[in-house]
Amino acid sequence: MVRHILFFIGPPASGKGTQAELVSKYYGWPAISSGDLLRRSADLPQKYQEAIQAGHLVDDGVINDLLQRRLTQADTKLGFILDGYPRNSSQFAYAYNYIITPQDRVCALEIRVSDEEVYRRLEGRRFCPHCGAGYHLIYKPSKREGFCDVCSSKLVRRPDDKPEVIAERLKIYHDTMEPLLALWQKRGELEVINGEQDIPAVHQDIIAVLTRRGYVLPH
Ligand code: AMP
DSSP: OOOEEEEEEOOTTSSHHHHHHHHHHHHOOOEEEHHHHHHHOTTOOHHHHHHHHHTOOOOHHHHHHHHHHHTTSGGGSSEEEEESOOOSHHHHHHIIIIIOOTTOEEEEEEEEOOHHHHHHHHHTEEEOTTTOOEEETTTBOOSSTTBOTTTOOBOBOOGGGSHHHHHHHHHHHHHHHHHHHHHHHHHTOEEEEEOSSOHHHHHHHHHHHHHHTTOOOOO
16 A cells, blocks of 8 residues: 655744644644654653753654654554654655655655745744734734733743844754755655745645645545
8 A cells, every 4th residue: 555655844934834734634644743742752851851942953763763653553554744854864864764665655845935034934923921822023913012912911032033043943954954855856756835825825736746746635
């Protein structure tokens, strides 16, 4: 049986998590976020919890094992979507040596968004430290500027959305992912999607590309 495997790749604020969830609903395959796997892992040693909080990658062996365990679950039998994995060339090699088989149908979807747009999206992001509601100065403004619609608390910026931190996150993204994108391209498995459109338009482009590649709805 053909197993359908999708990799979602994109910089911070590209919307790849949202798109992975939409594609998951469309095809019925689970979207597996490596960050979520780590955050939900009950017995994760303290040093890895600290690495996650600092934005550093955890050791490859840890995430490879967590992922392998997740992939033994029955819901992945027909296909699955990976968001946040692989993050470096050794994880890429692991995926092709130990996860993917020659029978699988594989596609890597790069949700492409320019650095300028990433800044615009992240710089405008605000959230309510009291109730957690999220806003955006341009795309989703609160009714009273600077204050939460739900509980009227003063809105703040996430520490990792500050310009100097955004620059660092973008640099890490380009340095680590560009070599992997080149590998997918060489394998003929890469599709580039214009991420600078609204959410339904990006979703439509993804479904069009996947349909062309023979990803059909399971009966
Ligand atoms: P994310 O939710 O994808 O932004 O991931 C949150 C954090 O989890 C990252 O900053 C890393 O510390 C860790 N993480 C997620 N995916 C991986 C991975 N594939 N390899 C190593 N660490 C990861």
